[in-house]
Amino acid sequence: MVIPKRVLSISLLVIVIGVFGYFLFFKKGSNAPPKSGSDTSAATQSAANPSGGITPQEKAEAAPLPVKAVPAKKGEIIIRLKSPGEAFTDKKIAIKAEVSGIAKNLKVAEGKHVKEGDVLLELDDLEYRLKLERLQAFRLKLLSDLFLERQFAAPETAPNRAALDKLNEAKANYEKASEGFQKGLLSQIELEKAQKDYELILIEAGSKKDEIMSTNLTQTEIDVKISQMELDKTKIRAPFSGIITEIKISPKEHISSGQELFTLVNISQIKVKAKVLESEIGKMKVGREVDLRFSAYPGKVFKGVVEAISPIVNSEDKTCSVHITVNNPTEELKPGMHAEVEIVSEIYTDKLIVPQEAILVRGGRKLVFVVENGLAKWRYIQIGLEDESYAEILPGEKPGEGLNEGEMVITEGHFTLAHDARVTIK
Numbered sequence: 001m002v003i004p005k006r007v008l009s010i011s012l013l014v015i016v017i018g019v020f021g022y023f024l025f026f027k028k029g030s031n032a033p034p035k036s037g038s039d040t041s042a043a044t045q046s047a048a049n050p051s052g053g054i055t056p057q058e059k060a061e062a063a064p065l066p067v068k069a070v071p072a073k074k075g076e077i078i079i080r081l082k083s084p085g086e087a088f089t090d091k092k093i094a095i096k097a098e099v100s101g102i103a104k105n106l107k108v109a110e111g112k113h114v115k116e117g118d119v120l121l122e123l124d125d126l127e128y129r130l131k132l133e134r135l136q137a138f139r140l141k142l143l144s145d146l147f148l149e150r151q152f153a154a155p156e157t158a159p160n161r162a163a164l165d166k167l168n169e170a171k172a173n174y175e176k177a178s179e180g181f182q183k184g185l186l187s188q189i190e191l192e193k194a195q196k197d198y199e200l201i202l203i204e205a206g207s208k209k210d211e212i213m214s215t216n217l218t219q220t221e222i223d224v225k226i227s228q229m230e231l232d233k234t235k236i237r238a239p240f241s242g243i244i245t246e247i248k249i250s251p252k253e254h255i256s257s258g259q260e261l262f263t264l265v266n267i268s269q270i271k272v273k274a275k276v277l278e279s280e281i282g283k284m285k286v287g288r289e290v291d292l293r294f295s296a297y298p299g300k301v302f303k304g305v306v307e308a309i310s311p312i313v314n315s316e317d318k319t320c321s322v323h324i325t326v327n328n329p330t331e332e333l334k335p336g337m338h339a340e341v342e343i344v345s346e347i348y349t350d351k352l353i354v355p356q357e358a359i360l361v362r363g364g365r366k367l368v369f370v371v372e373n374g375l376a377k378w379r380y381i382q383i384g385l386e387d388e389s390y391a392e393i394l395p396g397e398k399p400g401e402g403l404n405e406g407e408m409v410i411t412e413g414h415f416t417l418a419h420d421a422r423v424t425i426k
Contacts, residue, residue, distance in 0.1 A: 071408055072404065083341045087339060092335070097121075099233045104124045122236075177194035242265050269325060290304040290344070353392055370408060410423070
């Protein structure tokens with residue numbers, strides 16, 4: 001019988017592939033690594049201990065597990081309210097010019113720290129100095145005239161009969177007008193007219209000559225003081241220590257009175273305004289401690305104090321503003337930053353407490369491990385009040401449950417512990 005060439009070729013190909021696979025398989029098996037001594041040892045141990053467990057002798061000799069433990073103690077449970085808040089400062093002012101002039105010497109820069117009393121800007125003061133000198137000279141002239149008048153004045157002569165009658169009449173009219181004004185019979189204008197007529201007659205009679213000269217001198221002295229104040233205001237000084245920002249002028253610029261120059265802000269102490277629901281506002285107390293967290297500093301907690309509680313509740317969202325003070329010596333915090341605020345609302349004292357990390361849940365029940373004579377004993381517990389750090393332990397409902405003050409409670413290394421496991425406190 002003749003075999004077709006195609007069938008013959010396929011048969012030869014299958015035979016070649018089979019031979020190649022046979023040699024590849026057996027070569028790989030011959031190169032496998034031999035069993036290690038540990039495998040041999042394990043096999044020997046399995047033969048010696050068919051159950052596969054730890055022998056009683058090995059169990060007795062097992063090293064105790066290191067754990068951390070703290071005593072159950074009497075302490076405080078602190079309940080906190082959480083609220084969003086925003087930082088601000090109440091020491092921020094826009095510095096304005098009180099007199100006009102040319103900006104001669106600008107001594108500030110953006111972000112510069114200044115101290116109270118530092119000169120920030122000097123205006124050209126020539127005009128103000130000349131005005132002051134002129135008024136001082138005029139004051140000296142009036143003072144000299146008054147001295148000469150008193151020194152060399154002729155002896156006073158008694159007024160004649162007609163002048164005296166006129167003076168008495170004017171005085172009587174003034175007193176009558178004053179009485180009528182007090183009774184509501186005369187207006188303010190009528191009273192002032194009677195007073196003016198009386199004073200003019202006094203001057204005419206020479207009775208007020210010395211007083212008038214003294215008044216002129218006094219007015220000039222007031223003008224001198226005002227001029228000195230204007231001269232002083234050409235130097236703009238820092239009203240308190242802080243940081244310069246938002247500069248709005250340039251050197252040599254003409255400055256008008258009342259023009260805004262720059263802003264001075266002090267952020268050594270920051271205020272935060274938080275909002276608390278009206279149902280919780282009765283728990284707020286001035287002086288309570290506050291924890292603040294800012295998104296700019298993740299993981300960092302800043303401490304503050306409740307400074308004031310608003311007397312007004314917002315009618316729209318039924319919240320009340322709580323103002324918090326935060327010391328900021330490094331100036332990390334900036335006005336406008338968002339804060340997450342935790343305010344102490346209630347403090348419960350004399351509670352038996354343990355750290356939160358000591359509490360485990362097994363079989364749906366809460367328990368802690370207590371160290372007794374070097375052994376870890378689990379103890380079922382009932383939880384009362386809680387805060388982020390501690391939990392109150394209530395008296396046990398059954399014998400063997402609950403805790404006593406001073407018992408050592410394991411806080412670390414207890415997640416895989418079994419009852420009666422040997423432990424050592426590190």
